[in-house]
Amino acid sequence: MPHVVSIVGGKDSGKTTLLEKIVLEFKKRNFKVGTIKHHKSDFEIDVPGKDSWRHACAGADVVAISSPERFALVARADREKSIDEIVALMGEMDIVFTEGYKGENKPKIEIFRPSEGRGRLLSSPDELVAVVTDAPVDPGVPVFGLEDTLGLTDYLERLFLTGRGAKNNER
Numbered sequence: 001m002p003h004v005v006s007i008v009g010g011k012d013s014g015k016t017t018l019l020e021k022i023v024l025e026f027k028k029r030n031f032k033v034g035t036i037k038h039h040k041s042d043f044e045i046d047v048p049g050k051d052s053w054r055h056a057c058a059g060a061d062v063v064a065i066s067s068p069e070r071f072a073l074v075a076r077a078d079r080e081k082s083i084d085e086i087v088a089l090m091g092e093m094d095i096v097f098t099e100g101y102k103g104e105n106k107p108k109i110e111i112f113r114p115s116e117g118r119g120r121l122l123s124s125p126d127e128l129v130a131v132v133t134d135a136p137v138d139p140g141v142p143v144f145g146l147e148d149t150l151g152l153t154d155y156l157e158r159l160f161l162t163g164r165g166a167k168n169n170e171r
Contacts, residue, residue, distance in 0.1 A: 002034070002093040003160040004083055005129065006101045009111030010118055014146065015099050018111060018132060021149040022097065022156070029153075031094040031161065036086050038100030094161060109152070112137060129159060 007015045007022075019035065026033045052065045052074070062075040083104055087096050098106065102122055110123050112133040121131065121139060128141045130152060137143060144152045 001084075002087065002090075002096050004087060004096045004098065004106045005156065005160070006098040006104060006106045006108045007111070008100065008102045008108050008122060010113070010116045010122070013111040013113050013116060014132075015111055018109075018146075018149070019097055019099050022153055025149055025153040026095065026157075029157065031157075032092060034087070034090045034093040034096040036083065036096060036098040036101075038098060095156075111146075130155065 007019050009015050023033050023035065052063050055063045056074060056076075062073065065072045065074070083096075083098060083101060083106060087093070090096065098104070102108075105127075107129040108123050108127045109130045109132060110121055110128060112118070112121055112131055112135065114135045121128070121137075125140045128139060130142045130144060131137060131139045132144050132146060132148075132152065134146050142155055144155070
């Protein structure tokens, strides 16, 4: 099972931007990276009017879409899947990052921007592995600036992936 790390923070704090940068850096280092975006309500992954969307509207419980470049599986759910259930479907990954999942019991990197109007961190100190911020804070874990993607990635690689076999030696 790969390590799972959640990126958390307030609305519009920069979670997606940070996640994009981290994924790019881990891919440069030849790691297999998965991501999970948490959404609080229903969503559509297929385009209304297209065949696979029509299959789902007709009542199919599972719809698969496949091409030489991509594969997607859309299934109806009777409950929200846990992070571990989703990760198990992803295949062999070195690390999986989630965006959101503030309430889940996974190590967290919190983006903390006091300019958002919050005066304190969302996460408790025992949940955190790092904080990314533009303010002076001492949360008891390593702190990185908003643009220090390389430093954060180096830290995460050492913390979670050192000794994970050939991947580290390919660089």
